[in-house]
Structure formats: structure tokens, C-alpha cells
Amino acid sequence: MTLLSIRNLEVHYGDLIGVADVSLDVAEGEVVALLGSNGAGKTTTLNAVAGLIPASGGSITFAGERIDGKPAYAVVSRRIGLSPEGWRLFVGQSVENNLMLGATPLADRSRAAPLLERVYAIFPRLAERRLQLAGTMSGGERQMLAVGRALMSDPRLLMLDEPSLGLAPATVEIMYETLERLHGEGLTILLAEQSVELALEFADRAYVLQVGRTVMSGTASDLADDPEVQKVYLGMG
Amino acid sequence: MSATLVQVIVGGLLLGAIYALFSSGLTLIWGMMNVVNFAHGDFVMVAMYIAYVVYVLLGGGPLASVPIAAVSLATIGILAYFLLVRHVMRGPMIAQILGTFGLALLLRYSMFGAAGANFLSLPDNLVGGTYEIFGIRLQASRVVAGIVALLVTAGLHLLLTRTSLGSKMLAVSEDATAAQLMGIRPDYMQAIAWGIAAGATGIAGALIATFFYISPTVGETLAIIAFVTVALGGFGSVPGALVAGLLIGLIESLSAYWIGGVWKDVVVYILFIFVLWFRPQGLMGKS
Numbered sequence: 468m469t470l471l472s473i474r475n476l477e478v479h480y481g482d483l484i485g486v487a488d489v490s491l492d493v494a495e496g497e498v499v500a501l502l503g504s505n506g507a508g509k510t511t512t513l514n515a516v517a518g519l520i521p522a523s524g525g526s527i528t529f530a531g532e533r534i535d536g537k538p539a540y541a542v543v544s545r546r547i548g549l550s551p552e553g554w555r556l557f558v559g560q561s562v563e564n565n566l567m568l569g570a571t572p573l574a575d576r577s578r579a580a581p582l583l584e585r586v587y588a589i590f591p592r593l594a595e596r597r598l599q600l601a602g603t604m605s606g607g608e609r610q611m612l613a614v615g616r617a618l619m620s621d622p623r624l625l626m627l628d629e630p631s632l633g634l635a636p637a638t639v640e641i642m643y644e645t646l647e648r649l650h651g652e653g654l655t656i657l658l659a660e661q662s663v664e665l666a667l668e669f670a671d672r673a674y675v676l677q678v679g680r681t682v683m684s685g686t687a688s689d690l691a692d693d694p695e696v697q698k699v700y701l702g703m704g
Numbered sequence: 705m706s707a708t709l710v711q712v713i714v715g716g717l718l719l720g721a722i723y724a725l726f727s728s729g730l731t732l733i734w735g736m737m738n739v740v741n742f743a744h745g746d747f748v749m750v751a752m753y754i755a756y757v758v759y760v761l762l763g764g765g766p767l768a769s770v771p772i773a774a775v776s777l778a779t780i781g782i783l784a785y786f787l788l789v790r791h792v793m794r795g796p797m798i799a800q801i802l803g804t805f806g807l808a809l810l811l812r813y814s815m816f817g818a819a820g821a822n823f824l825s826l827p828d829n830l831v832g833g834t835y836e837i838f839g840i841r842l843q844a845s846r847v848v849a850g851i852v853a854l855l856v857t858a859g860l861h862l863l864l865t866r867t868s869l870g871s872k873m874l875a876v877s878e879d880a881t882a883a884q885l886m887g888i889r890p891d892y893m894q895a896i897a898w899g900i901a902a903g904a905t906g907i908a909g910a911l912i913a914t915f916f917y918i919s920p921t922v923g924e925t926l927a928i929i930a931f932v933t934v935a936l937g938g939f940g941s942v943p944g945a946l947v948a949g950l951l952i953g954l955i956e957s958l959s960a961y962w963i964g965g966v967w968k969d970v971v972v973y974i975l976f977i978f979v980l981w982f983r984p985q986g987l988m989g990k991s
Contacts (some may be wrong), residue, residue, distance in 0.1 A: 519881060539884035555882035557875045564871045571872065572887030620887065 477524030485511035487679035500666035501659045503676035509659035517549040518542035544572040548622030554613040558602030569619030586615040607638035627658040667691040707839035712961040718850030720953020725853035726908035727933035727945040729901035735940025736897040743808035745927025751909020773910035781902025815920040824918040849911035938989020
């Protein structure tokens with residue numbers, strides 16, 4: 468079943484075009500990667516789905532319901548979680564407060580405590596640092612907190628903006644093992660990733676974005692073998 | 705230490721607690737959304753008139769006027785947010801300054817129209833009278849006002865730092881966009897902040913009215929104290945407002961005792977400027 472469907476998405480920042488024509492589908496339980504260089508429109512696409520920026524054209528449908536035009540606080544309560552570019556943590560508050568803020572959209576508040584335990588089980592490092600201020604953590608820990616915070620709303624679709632950016636290789640490995648496990652538990656994931664190799668290894672399918680348009684799509688293994696992708700994105704050939 | 709000196713110190717601290725309470729609303733609004741509310745002093749003024757009306761119509765003291773003023777001012781604060789502040793926040797800083805300044809003048813001159821320019825006051829014995837404890841003479845109204853102000857200021861601080869509502873409000877002030885990703889509506893949180901800040905101001909006003917003259921322009925005098933308290937304590941810091949409020953009350957009181965009543969404000973402002981030389985962010989503000 469198609470969970471998320473984007474058709475001819477268009478996003479403007481004033482006179483600038485952030486996304487010109489993006490169409491993609493994410494099926495329930497699938498991992499889909501958005502590939503492309505800086506400025507290709509990956510972040511803009513994720514932010515438009517999350518409701519952080521309004522779409523100026525096209526449509527975004529989630530679980531059969533149009534969500535474009537809805538503000539971010541209304542989108543997240545439909546169980547779409549985003550770990551945004553730059554993490555956007557509340558650096559003046561504790562790790563636990565950040566996580567509990569992530570549970571705000573839950574209709575049933577009693578579910579917050581078990582979800583918190585679950586996030587601590589997924590990222591034991593966060594449990595160790597639960598009373599520490601988010602602003603005093605390392606890059607890897609911040610990335611974990613951003614993902615953990617998005618998980619606190621118990622999303623059906625988890626969107627991740629560059630989960631490997633700026634992290635040490637060992638941390639990247641931990642992060643992707645964790646995502647693999649969440650995927651195994653049935654979580655649907657849409658991620659933007661600059662590391663094509665990493666993304667294609669993890670994802671079921673991928674879309675290639677170029678100057679705000681989806682220019683190519685396919686299964687991860689097909690794209691990994693495609694000489695065009697190799698040339699444009701891996702700088703080979 | 706002479707009994708008189710102790711009395712001066714206690715009196716200064718009690719007054720300082722009230723300065724802290726009505727300044728904490730101002731610092732909360734600043735900390736939440738970088739808006740300086742120039743109508744803050746006039747919110748206190750309105751609360752003082754509410755206390756007067758409660759006394760004249762119902763014969764009630766602070767037990768009745770404090771909750772009524774708190775609820776009325778909270779309502780005024782929320783209305784001010786939705787009808788004015790939310791709109792001017794989209795404009796440049798000068799729009800915010802002139803917007804809230806306009807609100808200040810609106811409240812002030814509406815009160816001139818409604819109540820006239822005469823100075824009013826509540827009877828001295830509305831809250832007990834004057835008592836002598838260990839040789840110190842204390843006015844019951846000031847003791848009650850000071851203690852309630854301390855408790856409310858502490859409660860405000862706990863609300864901001866220990867509750868999920870406080871965490872959400874802080875989240876909006878840190879990063880309103882990220883707060884939206886948490887399902888939080890920034891405008892609702894800001895409206896609640898205005899309600900809480902103005903409500904606290906209402907409590908302060910009803911307390912001050914028990915021992916201070918009431919006039920349409922009293923807000924001007926009080927606003928200056930609030931601005932100095934907030935700047936000295938650190939913009940956005942409730943504990944800072946508490947420390948600064950107590951300090952200012954104490955210094956005023958001591959300098960009135962040692963140097964003379966007319967000089968107390970001069971001493972406060974000299975010390976204020978002196979502190980800002982070394983800590984421009986205020987005593988407890990972030991640099």
C-alpha cells in the first residue's frame with residue numbers, strides 16, 4: 468500500500484525555486500532514499516512533506532489524505548516524524564525534555580513513558596545522558612537525539628535528513644544498524660543522504676534529484692549498477 | 705545592628721519581592737519572543753484599579769482582588785497577544801515598540817476617561833494594621849504582599865523549568881520551527897506566555913494597591929522599575945528578576961535611610977549603570 472505519494476511538487480522561497488517538479492511514492496514498510504547533490508531539493512522535499520514550508524504546486528498525500536497546506540504541527544500528529552537538517556535540538560533543555568517534547572503529538576499521553584523506554588533501549592547513550600543539556604552533546608549524540616525525538620511521536624513514516632552528515636564512521640555504522648533494525652520492525656523510512664553508497668546499501672528504492680526535479684528512480688540495486696548514477700553521483704567513470 | 709536598620713532591610717526586601725514579581729512577567733515575554741512590552745507598567749496600573757473597584761463595590765481585600773485581577777489581566781494579556789502582538793511581531797522591531805507603547809497609552813488614557821486623574825488609595829487597615837515584632841514595626845499589607853510575591857515568582861520559575869508546559873514554552877522560544885515539528889503551536893504557547901505574564905502582573909498590581917497610591921500614570925513609575933530590574937537581572941531570566949528585584953528594593957530602602965528619600969533612585973541607577981559596565985548581559989543573563 469502506498470503510504471506517501473508526492474505528485475509534481477513545487478516549492479518556492481520567494482523568487483527562488485526550491486523544488487520544481489518532484490514526484491515520488493513510498494510504500495508502507497519501505498525504505499526510500501533521496502539522492503542528489505547539495506541544492507538538488509532533498510531537504511526542501513522533506514520539509515515540504517513535514518509542513519515546514521508550503522508547497523506552491525502539486526500534491527502531497529499521506530495515508531490517503533492530502534496533507535499539503537497543513538502546518539507542521541498538524542502533519543506530525545498524522546504520524547509523520549522528521550529528523551531535520553541540522554537536528555534543530557532544543558539545546559537549552561535536557562536530553563529527556565527533548566525526547567518528551569517529541570511525544571507532544573501523541574493523543575494518548577500514557578504512551579509517552581513506554582516510548583521513552585523504547586528510545587532509551589535503541590540508543591543507550593541517550594539514557595546515560597538523560598539529564599545532560601542537549602547543547603553539550605557531541606555530534607553523534609545529537610544525531611541520535613534527533614532521531615530518538617522523531618521516534619517519540621511513534622511515526623508511521625520516519626523522515627531523516629542526512630543521518631550520516633558530520634559523523635565519525637563508527638557512529639554512522641551504529642546509526643545505520645539502528646535504522647536497519649527499525650525497518651525490520653516495519654517502520655517506513657524516507658531519507659535524504661549525500662553518501663550514495665550508504666543510501667543504496669540501506670534503501671529498497673531510491674530517487675535521484677537534480678536541480679529540484681526527480682530525474683531517475685529505481686530499486687537500490689539497479690541504481691547502484693547504473694553507470695549514469697556512478698558517473699554523476701559517485702564521480703566515477 | 706539597630707532595630708531600625710533591620711526594619712529598613714526587611715522593608716526593602718519585601719518591596720523588592722514585589723518588584724521581582726511584576727518584572728518577571730516582562731522578562732518572561734522577552735525571553736519567549738524577544739518582545740519588549742512597553743504596556744507592562746500599565747497592566748499593573750489596570751490591576752491596581754481592579755483592586756480598587758473590588759474594594760469599593762464588594763468591600764473585598766486582596767483575598768478577592770488578587771484572583772480577580774490575575775484572571776482579568778491574564779485575559780487582557782491573551783487578547784493583547786492575539787489582537788496586537790502577533791501582528792506587530794511580523795514587522796520590524798520598531799513596530800513592536802510602537803505597538804506595545806500604543807497599547808500603554810490606550811490603557812492609560814482610557815483610565816483617565818473612566819476614573820479621572822485623582823489619586824486614589826485603599827484604606828491602610830485593609831490588610832490588618834501595623835505590628836511590632838522583635839522591636840520591628842511592620843505593615844501587614846507589605847508583609848503579605850512581599851510573601852505572596854515571593855511565592856508567585858518562585859511558582860512561575862518552577863512552572864517554566866519543571867513542567868511540560870514550561871518545556872514547550874521554552875522550546876518555542878528556542879526554535880519555533882522545531883517546536884512545530886513536535887506538534888506544538890507556537891502561537892498558542894506565546895498566547896499562554898502573555899496570559900501568564902500579564903496574570904502575574906495582575907497579582908503584583910492588586911498587592912501593590914494595598915499600600916501604594918493609584919493613578920492612571922502610576923504605570924510609568926512602575927514600568928521604569930521593571931525595566932531596570934529586568935536589565936539588571938538579565939533579560940529572560942526569572943531567577944535574575946528575583947535577585948535584581950530584591951537587590952533594588954534593598955538598595956532603595958537603605959539609601960533612603962542613610963542618604964535620604966530623594967536620593968534613593970539616584971543610588972539605584974548609579975549602581976545599575978555600574979553593574980552593566982561589567983555585566984552588560986545582567987547579573988544572571990546569558991552573554
